[in-house]
Structure formats: structure tokens, C-alpha cells
Amino acid sequence: MQRLNVILALVVALLLLRAGTADARSYAKPEPSDFDDGYAFVENPDGTYTEYYSFNDDGTGIAIKGDTYTGEAIKLADRVTQEAAVDVGTTGQSGDSWVEGGTSRGQETADWLKEQLRTGEPYKSEGEATIGTDLEDLAESDATLPDIDSTISLISGAGFVASAAIAGVAIGTGIDEIFGLPTFFNETGAPGAGGIWVDADKIELLSSVHPCDKEWPNGAAITEKGAECVGVNGLLTWWNGSKYTEEDFNDNHYPLGAEWKEGEPANWADHKYAGQVDQQCGGSGETACELYLPYELPDEISKYGDIWTNEFPQKVTEAAKVNATGGSKSAQLPLSKKLKVPANTEIPAPLKTEVLPHLKERGEVTPEEEGEPLPEPTLPEIPQPGHDELATEYKTKVEIAGFTTVAIDTLPEIEIDTAIGPNDVVTADPAPGSRAVATTPVTVDANPGDASSSSPEGPGAKISGPGVPAIKLPKLGELCTVFPFGVPCWLYSQLKELATTREAPKWELEVLGQPLRVNLASMEPVMVIVRPALIFASVIGGVMFLVAFARRGGSEGGGSDSGGDDS
Amino acid sequence: VIGLLETLVSGIEAIGDYVLVAGIDLLNLFFEAIQAAVEAALLLLPTMPSPISGSEIDGLAWLNWFYPFGSVLSGFVGLLALYTTWLGLSWLLALVRAD
Numbered sequence: 001m002q003r004l005n006v007i008l009a010l011v012v013a014l015l016l017l018r019a020g021t022a023d024a025r026s027y028a029k030p031e032p033s034d035f036d037d038g039y040a041f042v043e044n045p046d047g048t049y050t051e052y053y054s055f056n057d058d059g060t061g062i063a064i065k066g067d068t069y070t071g072e073a074i075k076l077a078d079r080v081t082q083e084a085a086v087d088v089g090t091t092g093q094s095g096d097s098w099v100e101g102g103t104s105r106g107q108e109t110a111d112w113l114k115e116q117l118r119t120g121e122p123y124k125s126e127g128e129a130t131i132g133t134d135l136e137d138l139a140e141s142d143a144t145l146p147d148i149d150s151t152i153s154l155i156s157g158a159g160f161v162a163s164a165a166i167a168g169v170a171i172g173t174g175i176d177e178i179f180g181l182p183t184f185f186n187e188t189g190a191p192g193a194g195g196i197w198v199d200a201d202k203i204e205l206l207s208s209v210h211p212c213d214k215e216w217p218n219g220a221a222i223t224e225k226g227a228e229c230v231g232v233n234g235l236l237t238w239w240n241g242s243k244y245t246e247e248d249f250n251d252n253h254y255p256l257g258a259e260w261k262e263g264e265p266a267n268w269a270d271h272k273y274a275g276q277v278d279q280q281c282g283g284s285g286e287t288a289c290e291l292y293l294p295y296e297l298p299d300e301i302s303k304y305g306d307i308w309t310n311e312f313p314q315k316v317t318e319a320a321k322v323n324a325t326g327g328s329k330s331a332q333l334p335l336s337k338k339l340k341v342p343a344n345t346e347i348p349a350p351l352k353t354e355v356l357p358h359l360k361e362r363g364e365v366t367p368e369e370e371g372e373p374l375p376e377p378t379l380p381e382i383p384q385p386g387h388d389e390l391a392t393e394y395k396t397k398v399e400i401a402g403f404t405t406v407a408i409d410t411l412p413e414i415e416i417d418t419a420i421g422p423n424d425v426v427t428a429d430p431a432p433g434s435r436a437v438a439t440t441p442v443t444v445d446a447n448p449g450d451a452s453s454s455s456p457e458g459p460g461a462k463i464s465g466p467g468v469p470a471i472k473l474p475k476l477g478e479l480c481t482v483f484p485f486g487v488p489c490w491l492y493s494q495l496k497e498l499a500t501t502r503e504a505p506k507w508e509l510e511v512l513g514q515p516l517r518v519n520l521a522s523m524e525p526v527m528v529i530v531r532p533a534l535i536f537a538s539v540i541g542g543v544m545f546l547v548a549f550a551r552r553g554g555s556e557g558g559g560s561d562s563g564g565d566d567s
Numbered sequence: 568v569i570g571l572l573e574t575l576v577s578g579i580e581a582i583g584d585y586v587l588v589a590g591i592d593l594l595n596l597f598f599e600a601i602q603a604a605v606e607a608a609l610l611l612l613p614t615m616p617s618p619i620s621g622s623e624i625d626g627l628a629w630l631n632w633f634y635p636f637g638s639v640l641s642g643f644v645g646l647l648a649l650y651t652t653w654l655g656l657s658w659l660l661a662l663v664r665a666d
């Protein structure tokens with residue numbers, strides 16, 4: 001009976017464990033009330049945030065699960081929203097290569113982009129901030145981006161990336177880096193104008209604001225919307241470009257709210273990336289919806305593209321709201337996406353002169369004029385902690401600076417900074433020197449109270465000896481390649497070459513006009529015995545030779561007269 | 568006072584480590600000089616020729632069938648290498664003594 005109880009307990013424990021695991025992997029389930037302007041970020045049980053789109057601003061109607069971001073990414077977006085963004089300069093990119101070109105011209109463009117783009121760190125100067133702001137402004141107003149008509153005319157078979165597209169890519173990617181989010185949309189201004197966005201491995205052109213988007217009535221089901229906005233080729237409009245598959249609409253993945261309706265993604269399969277797809281949407285007077293370039297895409301996104309309208313700024317805004325609830329601190333930023341310029345594409349020269357002059361025309365500071373601290377009088381600045389400053393004292397300093405929510409976080413043992421003492425400030429989040437709104441939660445990371453300091457300061461501090469370096473032996477083996485030091489090595493190699501394969505001698509004689517073939521291979525059974533005997537005799541002879549040589553100093557060889565000169 | 572004494576004692580205990588590090592640094596300096604000489608020799612001295620392949624020597628395969636000539640010799644190759652090295656060193660020593 002006792003054994004049965006143990007088994008039952010184990011079964012229950014396993015079930016609980018499984019239930020807990022399932023919960024940790026599940027997505028959050030947004031309700032219509034979570035949506036604001038058709039968009040929502042919802043925190044998942046594992047600390048990540050999933051974005052959701054809805055047809056209607058109030059979240060009614062179907063919703064689509066979008067990408068999932070780390071808490072850190074959300075936090076970064078929050079900083080961007082608060083204009084506390086972001087950069088360490090134009091050459092500070094690190095990590096894997098996130099932009100590369102398939103051709104020499106493309107590589108030039110890629111190199112130029114690397115010089116322009118951002119890393120997601122705080123700006124150092126007003127000049128850098130200006131660049132970042134202008135990149136965003138350009139996304140909205142720059143005339144170098146093509147309108148939809150010229151965009152269509154530029155597309156011809158496989159070879160298309162116009163100079164304006166390069167500019168768009170540069171600007172958009174810059175924004176991408178600024179925001180630190182994996183995708184972005186580059187809005188060009190007036191509805192109907194062509195926009196360009198870059199998502200990792202693809203370049204896509206699309207209309208900035210889809211006319212069908214505005215025509216959909218609130219609360220209508222997707223099928224109704226699709227019916228209203230069906231294109232000439234029978235595809236749905238807003239939906240057909242989505243990368244979300246039927247799987248996303250499964251009940252397990254798509255949590256339905258009280259008023260939500262399940263979608264019916266008709267014609268999904270029609271919208272594959274089978275080369276260029278020039279889709280016309282709507283009736284007369286409407287501009288093209290999506291224009292897909294032929295591109296080598298991963299399987300995951302090869303079926304469906306991804307359409308972004310001018311929702312991106314909203315995403316950031318929503319991210320800021322979500323940030324107030326906290327996020328995963330240890331998560332990594334989703335930076336480092338690859339932008340590949342297609343190899344079969346003629347790429348014009350980088351439009352360096354089209355962007356930087358734009359900034360200069362405004363009379364604003366260029367990156368070359370860096371050095372001035374970024375003045376942001378409306379936002380308080382996180383003060384710099386002093387060396388060996390107690391966390392409690394630093395917390396007071398931060399509060400005096402204007403921040404209302406300051407908490408001290410004790411670091412775990414593995415992250416202790418031994419250069420400073422116990423209870424001292426290690427760092428703060430947001431980073432010291434950055435600016436943020438006063439309501440931003442500030443975390444002060446501090447050493448635990450029992451942390452030991454390695455600095456030999458104060459009475460009782462132990463002086464530790466220096467680390468013992470390794471002995472670096474010279475590489476004498478390299479001398480084997482040169483004369484005369486290489487002679488022993490050469491002898492060794494040459495003698496090894498002599499130990500080649502053996503072959504039984506065989507020849508042919510002519511005796512009395514008749515050929516006589518001799519093949520000693522038939523003697524092999526005998527040689528199997530003879531050879532070891534010969535080797536043994538050779539070993540004995542060799543040893544005796546060396547002994548005699550050693551005793552006589554090498555002046556005489558052989559062992560037959562050994563002892564003759566020793567007397 | 569006890570704290571100061573502990574610091575003093577730990578400092579004295581660390582002296583041995585400092586001496587050891589100094590010794591190893593000196594040894595590494597010596598080895599680095601040798602390495603520099605080796606690299607200079609690599610630049611200045613002629614390179615050794617490649618050994619002749621056994622398959623290119625006529626009759627060697629037959630000879631090895633009768634008597635494992637190459638195997639026996641290569642068995643002694645270590646001793647021969649030592650011998651030739653000793654020859655070179657003794658020559659150098661004799662040269663030094665003569666001076």
C-alpha cells in the first residue's frame with residue numbers, strides 16, 4: 001500500500017510538472033480591452049512580449065499574433081519612445097554581420113550602411129542624436145523615396161534595386177537599428193506613395209497605406225473584409241501579405257476573446273514567393289498593394305510576406321506602455337539582422353551625398369561635430385555612481401535627480417564586482433549618464449553585503465601574489481626545415497621512406513629457348529620465419545655496435561676486438 | 568593592529584610568488600632570445616631537400632622482401648638522430664675549447 005502511495009505521488013508530481021511547463025510555454029491571451037488603436041503587446045509567462053494586431057482599434061474582430069520580443073527589446077523601445085535613444089556612434093557595430101552585399105556594389109552599399117546605422121546604445125552627443133532623428137524624419141518626408149508609380153516602373157524582372165530603394169533601405173535599416181527591433185516600416189508620407197522596408201533577408205516594396213485598410217468596417221469578419229477588398233487576382237488584401245499561417249489561427253495559438261471571430265485565411269497558398277508577384281488590389285483608382293521582389297527566402301517566410309503599415313510608431317508606443325510592467329532583464333536584444341542585397345541585382349552607388357546633405361541643410365550638427373553632451377533638459381539624467389559608493393547613497397542621489405521609482409537589486413554571487421566593496425553600486429539600469437522620464441523604474445545593481453573585495457585597501461586586506469605566468473619554450477622543431485640543423489630530421493624522414501612496402505622478387509629467364517619464370521613469392525612461408533630472425537640479429541648487432549662505440553669514443557667500430565685497448 | 572599584521576603576513580607570503588614570477592620571466596626572456604635566433608636561422612639558412620620517396624628507389628621493394636631494411640633502419644633512426652646530434656654538439660664544444 002505504501003508503495004502504491006509513492007507511485008501515486010510521483011504521478012501527481014509529474015502531472016504538476018508538466019502542467020507548469022505547459023504554462024511556461026503558453027502565449028498570453030489578450031482580451032479586446034488590451035488593444036489600443038488595434039495594437040497590443042502582451043506579456044507572456046516567460047517574460048517575453050507578444051505583439052497582437054487587430055482589425056479594429058478596440059480589439060474586436062480577429063486578432064493576429066505577431067512577433068515575440070524579449071523584455072529587453074521592449075525596454076529599448078521604451079527608451080526610444082521617451083527620446084532617450086540611442087547610439088554609440090557610427091562605427092560601433094559589433095557581433096555578427098548584420099548587413100552584407102551580394103555584389104561588389106552591394107558590398108559598398110553594405111559598408112556604407114554600417115557607417116550610418118546605429119547600435120541601440122545611448123547617444124553621446126547632439127550630433128549623433130540629430131542623425132538618428134533625421135533618419136526617422138526622412139522615413140516620413142524624404143523625397144528620394146519613390147512614389148508607387150515610379151516604383152512599379154522601376155521593377156523589371158529580377159533586376160531591381162533603385163537608388164531610391166537603397167536610400168530607403170539605408171534609412172529604414174537605420175531606424176531598425178535605432179529601435180533595436182527586428183523589423184521596421186518606412187513610411188513615405190502620403191497614402192499611396194511607395195514605401196520600402198527591409199526585414200532581414202528580403203526587400204519588399206508596398207504601398208504605404210493600403211486603401212482597403214480604411215474601408216473595412218469595424219467588427220466585420222475577415223471574410224467580409226476580404227470580400228470587400230479582394231484584388232483582381234482573387235487574393236485577400238491586408239491578409240494576403242501576412243506571414244502568419246493557418247497555424248497562427250489554430251485555437252492553440254490564437255486565443256479568442258469574447259467577441260473575437262476566427263479568421264478564414266482563404267487563398268493563402270496562392271500567395272507564395274514564386275518569383276515576382278505583382279499584385280493589384282482593389283478596383284480602379286487604387287494603387288498597387290504589394291510588389292514582391294524575387295528573392296531567396298528562408299522556408300519560414302517564403303510563403304508569405306509581411307506587410308507593415310504605418311503601425312510601427314504605434315508599436316513603439318505600445319512597447320513603452322508595456323515596459324512599465326517590467327520585462328525579462330537577461331534577454332538579449334534582437335539586433336544583428338542580416339540584410340542581403342540580391343546577387344543578381346544592379347545596385348547603384350551609395351547615396352551618401354543624398355542623406356548627409358539633407359542633415360546639413362537643416363543647419364544641424366553633423367557627426368563630425370561630436371563632443372557636446374546631449375542636452376535634454378526636460379528629462380532627468382541617471383547620475384554616475386562614484387567608486388565604492390554605497391547603493392543606498394546612490395539611490396538617494398538618483399531620487400534627487402528626479403526619478404520616482406528607484407530600487408536596489410542585489411547581484412548574484414557570480415556577478416559580484418570584486419573591484420569594489422560590499423553593498424557598493426556596480427551599475428544602474430537605465431545606464432548612468434542616460435536620460436529617461438522621471439517615472440522610469442531605475443534599478444541600482446549592487447554587490448551583496450557579504451561580497452569580498454579584491455582590492456588591498458584597509459587593514460586586514462590580504463595581499464595576493466601575482467599570477468604565475470606560463471613558461472614559453474622556443475619552437476626548436478622549426479629548425480628541422482633548414483640546413484644543417486635539419487639533418488637529423490631529414491635522416492629520420494628519409495629512413496622512414498625506406499620502410500616501403502615489400503614485394504616478392506620475380507623475373508623471367510630464358511633457358512634453352514624456353515622462358516623460365518621465377519617468383520619468390522612461393523618462399524613466403526619460409527621468409528615469415530627468416531625475417532624475424534634477421535631482425536633479431538640486427539638488433540643484437542646494432543646494440544653491440546653502439547656499446548663498443550660508446551666505450552671506445554667512436555674511434556673504432558665493431559665488437560670483435562673489444563677489450564683490446566682497455567687494458 | 569591584527570588587520571595590519573594579517574596584511575603584512577600575506578605580503579610576506581606573496582614574496583615567494585613574486586620571486587617565482589621573476590624567475591619565470593627571466594627564463595622566458597632567455598627562451599625568447601632562442602626563439603628569435605631560431606627565426607633568424609629560418610630566414611637565413613637554406614632549406615633541407617625533401618626526402619626521396621621509397622617508391623622511387625629501384626629494387627627497394629625486393630630488398631625489403633628479403634630483409635626489412637627500411638624497417639630496421641627506421642627502428643634505429645632515433646639512435647642515429649641522437650648520434651648525429653651528438654656529433655654536431657661535440658664539434659661545437661671542441662671548437663669552443665680550442666678558442
